[in-house]
Amino acid sequence: MTESTIKGPGDPGFSRRDFLRGSGAVAAATALQTHAAAANQEGQAAGPAIVRGETTITLQVNGESKKVTVEPRTTLLEVLRTQLDLTGAKPISHDGSSGGSTVMIDGKPMSASTLLAVALVGKKIQTVESLGGPKPDAVVKAFVEHDALQCGFCTPGFVMAVRAFLDKHPQATEAEIRGGLNGNICRCGTYANIIQAAIAVVKGGK
Ligand code: FES
Structure with missing residues (x-):
């Protein structure tokens, strides 16, 4: 794709995948601006805009406050998997093009591999772990009931993408669901069952 053909929000056909491609650059730009605020929250003196080395910040993850130590370059995905032992989000693609690391940020699906922790x-x-437990979310149950996985590597990202999309579009049609999930890729090709699982959630009103 050439520069002249790159689409932006509002352009016909602009998709969540287009957005995810661009979000990494945005995160990098905002991280430097937000670091000073993060330092203030932790009671540290606000430093210069450009910071090297580690700093401690507090993130709100699945309803709990979590202190983590990060460098300005540390991604949310790295924090989740290596410091918080939340390994649902997967490092399939570092540019977010697979949707494997999909989490929700303030209710919006975003790729954890393209987000810098200090910007958050x-x-x-919200990670996929928040949808499990003794009373799993309707999307999790539907994936099980419709056999919507093979190797399962893409599944957490799809579950979060379905949950986020249906939260916004609880009466979504099959065509709308297909469009809403186009930022996620399944190498095993279980798309048909994933779509059926999402439709079942719509029909169940959850
Ligand atoms: S179930 Fe294997 S990549 Fe989707």
């Missing part, structure tokens, strides 16, 4: 202080971070 004060944001509500």
